[in-house]
Amino acid sequence: MKIFRTVKEMQAFAGEQKKAGKVIGLVPTMGALHEGHLTLMRAAKAKCDVVIASVFVNPTQFGPNEDYDAYPRRFDEDCQKLESVGVDAVFHPEPSEMYPEGYCTYVNVDGDITHKLCGAQRPIHFRGVATVVTKLMNITRADEAFFGQKDAQQVVVVRRFVSDLNLPVHINMVPIVREESGLARSSRNAYLSPEEKQAALVLSRSLRKAKAAYEGGEKDVETLKSIVTKEIQAEPMASIDYVDLFSFPALKPIQTVDQESLLAIAVRIGKTRLIDNVILG
């Protein structure tokens, strides 16, 4: 497995692959890899000739009071995992390589889809994501890119700018990978104490309850949201950032689940902010 730390080296490799007619798959990550990430890598392997994973904790998507400095960084371990699933190349630049002095260009998805859910809580987040993902797609010359449903709003935003900017990349969304307990795998689970990890089960439990109600015939959005809210409020270590339900993928407000819809939550367990979601309909 090749490891590239500079844009120039990464571009040279991607250029050779392109010239040889290979289909290039990109899996962008922030590292501290887990089974969720490896599932994305396997999906990319199954569809592409060459798989490039990026491991980059992107400073521009973190707000000033967020966990950029604390975010887990375990590059050697990550490389072992990536090699074990047959990834061909890893792009691991320094922030100064991606944002050299004088850098001043951003991709701003300026629509309703970025102002709700995580966008309401993290006002610069999606500008940072859209900027870095555009750069990564350009640098790696990706034909296919793979993202997890765990960050469902991110998938909506990426699909939007790829379409708006006519980028020649196809976006694949991979279902959420969970621990046996139901907890969605996340690099931020590493912040949780054993008690907090137990408390964090409330996220997936609350979504399962709402899904069961939906499958039992409950279609009213407020009722479904209140099932989730009540379950989370009963967990003393949890505090809600949002519980919301929108049509999917348009993310429009709805009153009744009469089409494919996204029930999404962000919950703080102690100091750790976790997200989860389920698609209904």
Ligand SMILES: Nc1ncnc2c1ncn2[C@@H]1O[C@H](COP(=O)(O)OP(=O)(O)OP(=O)(O)O)[C@@H](O)[C@H]1O
């Ligand atoms: N449990 C999961 N199932 C499927 N995809 C996942 C899962 N966790 C992360 N991903 C996907 O992996 C990609 C990289 O995500 P990232 O490196 O931020 O990991 P993460 O575990 O989501 O971290 P965080 O703790 O920051 O939320 C994203 O497309 C994300 O949606």
Ligand SMILES: CC(C)(CO)[C@@H](O)C(=O)[O-]
């Ligand atoms: C897509 C991404 C790697 C961009 O930094 C990040 O937002 C993530 O890990 O989901």
Ligand code: BAL
């Ligand atoms: N997977 C989302 C990256 C972030 O929280 O910044």
